[in-house]
Amino acid sequence: MDKQDRNVQFAKHLKVMEWLKSEILEQVSGLFKGLLHGNEALILDSMASLLLAIYVLARRVGIPFHKLETAVKDKIQEHLKHGHEVEEWYGDLSLLEQYINKR
Template sequence: MDKDVDLAKRVKVIEWLKTEIVDQVAHLLRAIWEGSQNKMIDALASLISSGYILGRRLGIPLRSLDEAIMEKMKKHRADGHQLEDWYGDISALEEHISKR
């Protein structure tokens, strides 16, 4: 019986986190529309932290997410991603993550 309760709780938490992510995207879009930097920062922080926590609840180590982000940035840079070419965003994110 305890296993069933634990499984139901885990599923409920995952579903809740998924709705949090959607809600934070809506908050972010509203903040962008309003031009409020403080609200944008808050929404982005909530969105990123919810993504990490959802990954953890799905059994993905936080370090693995960081490594996957780094690999994705390396690939984007190697492929000549426009954000890297125009603004250097990809290498800036790589540098930020590597300094953690």
């Protein structure tokens, strides 16, 4: 690959990174609007798009999908061990852990 090709690849990488960052912000905004208006379709679409953008961003910065999932599992365990209000009040983290482990 010559220098011009490397420059093009680098520029494409930067453009994708910027697009992913802006996509995350846009979807957070959509999520907040969906929550404000009680719009389940917008909430679900924004959450799914956020997850997608996060997975792709992880890959773009060199984090394999399985490593991201392992980090999520570790974070759940950390919160369960040290206590977290969402777990104490609703049991959400235990339910999420069960869901992930069943997959």
